[in-house]
Amino acid sequence: MNATQLGLLTGLVLGVAGAFGGFGAFLVVLVLAALGLLVGRFLDGKLDLSALAGRDRG
Structure with a gap:
């Protein structure tokens, strides 16, 4: 499980618990x-x- 999946799971669990x-x-x-x-x-x-800002760096 990578950090993206862990972060999503944590947010869901905290939301349900709260x-x-x-x-x-x-x-x-x-x-x-x-x-x-x-x-x-x-x-x-x-x-x-x-x-998200709509700017390219390069």
Whole structure:
């Protein structure tokens, strides 16, 4: 399991543990999963922020 998968799994588990039931809980899980995914991709070195900014370096 690489850091991206671990980060996503961690975000999902924290979201489920922190909130149960309803649409609000769904949003909490969604946000924490996305945050976990971003942290994991950063740790793997696969997060390219220049692509988000729309600028090329080269």
